[in-house]
Amino acid sequence: MLSQFNQFLLNFSLLITSLLFAFLPMRNISRISPNSSIRIRLAVGLIASIIGALLVLNSISYDGAKIDLRLVALVTAYYYGGWISGGLTTIAIIGARFLVTPPGVYQGLILATLICLALLVTASIYRRFAAQTFKDYLILLGIGIGYSLPALYLLTDTFMRFLEMAFVYIIFNLLGGYVTFRFLRELRKHFQFVQTQQELALTDSLTNLANRRKLDETLADYDKHGYAFSVLIVDIDFFKSVNDEYGHDGGDVVLRQLSHLLATFAPEQALVARYGGEEFVVVLPDIAHREAERIGERIRTACADQHFVFKPYPPFHVTLSMGVASSDQGKTAFEVVQLADQALYQAKQTGRNKVVGYAYS
Structure with missing residues (x-):
């Protein structure tokens, strides 16, 4: 189990590093949501697609399963960009999963495709009754984990190996989702603070005109x-x-x-x-x-x-x-x-x- 933890830590580090550099170009956008312009949602989808594909390409092989944090990328894409961003990320994840699939062994690819599509449909329905809160983010992530566990069971050799891998998978996806959500929120606050300070540096304090x-x-x-x-x-x-x-x-x-x-x-x-x-x-x-x-x-x-x-x-x-x-x-x-x-x-x-x-x- 220790090796699985170490491999997940590498996947986790890749996720956070990718988020930091990928979202820098969007630092001046005041708010990103499923109601943002199509251009912004396409940009979110592209960024999440790249991150999701990288996570899959660096996934952990465990019996017939490929374990990684792709769910975090997919949920984050849908949470911030709606079905447009989520759809792009789904396509990228499925494409990356196809690349790491050995010829003739398509069970894992089929299950991964079904999980992504099921999560996308569920998220589209759930959004009608939910707000953009941390609770909703965790619920979507939990739904994705729930969809993934039966597939993980089918792809592992024994029930004990399934329990072992499921424990690591659940812990790291929940931890990855929590850290991703908080990281993006703090990153947004930091960018807004820097932007405010830059504006103040160029504004006359008495008249609020340019200085x-x-x-x-x-x-x-x-x-x-x-x-x-x-x-x-x-x-x-x-x-x-x-x-x-x-x-x-x-x-x-x-x-x-x-x-x-x-x-x-x-x-x-x-x-x-x-x-x-x-x-x-x-x-x-x-x-x-x-x-x-x-x-x-x-x-x-x-x-x-x-x-x-x-x-x-x-x-x-x-x-x-x-x-x-x-x-x-x-x-x-x-x-x-x-x-x-x-x-x-x-x-x-x-x-x-x-x-x-x-x-x-």
Whole structure:
């Protein structure tokens, strides 16, 4: 029995290692379930198929039986991807079982095929009455084990050898299922934590807009790919007087309310970032210079008409000055921002509360 334990440990190690590397490409998907898109479920099925086939190809030969953790791969595929993922994994497992079957000895192959198909049908029926919980995962795994034990009995030479192998088989499949389920859950939590930290590193904490780092990364990417774009640099007029009259808390309220206004009036594909202090940058991909000026004018007008609220003070107004430049005016994206900044300076010097485009040279 010790040798069987050692061989199962190798199969178990193969399962966990394969899961770690195979699911890395799916780390940014927030939730995977039988209701996910077909593309995601096909990807889950492909991953589980590879893992299931590897487990079968490295299975333990015991009399006429091939013992491994393929049930864990199949149940996991169905649990996360439904019948599409489960069906792909079933085909892969049957194919791998055919490859390890000696010519003329097809009893084990036939039984393995029947077990996989029976489990797939049972899982499809069971899903109508179950949720996606750990209990349901274990029930499906237990059903698969129940289907496998009669086949294991038929393929072993004696009842004692069947009991010996059944004990190892049940223990390792339950252990493999438990560890797989917990491993994938913890892996998902880890990926979500890393993604959250990455998003926080690129987000301004006060306004929830993109921060300077995100802006620089975007501009560098535009330079790399040669994208056409325009830029608005937005500055709040006389923001110091807002802080003086309403305090820094009032100033923060203005920044947050203005951030919401910018995000609302900017096109969906635009990047709205806090540039620093009371300045903001709106990057407008595939927007020509004149259209960018019109977008800036709509934002300026909406801000001038908006009532900014900071209790217990009465509602008040703020105005904006803006500079506009486009990618055909500068050699690099960062130079375009500098040109927009020059246009902003001109807007401030000529009366504020206006949108000024950088003059074409």
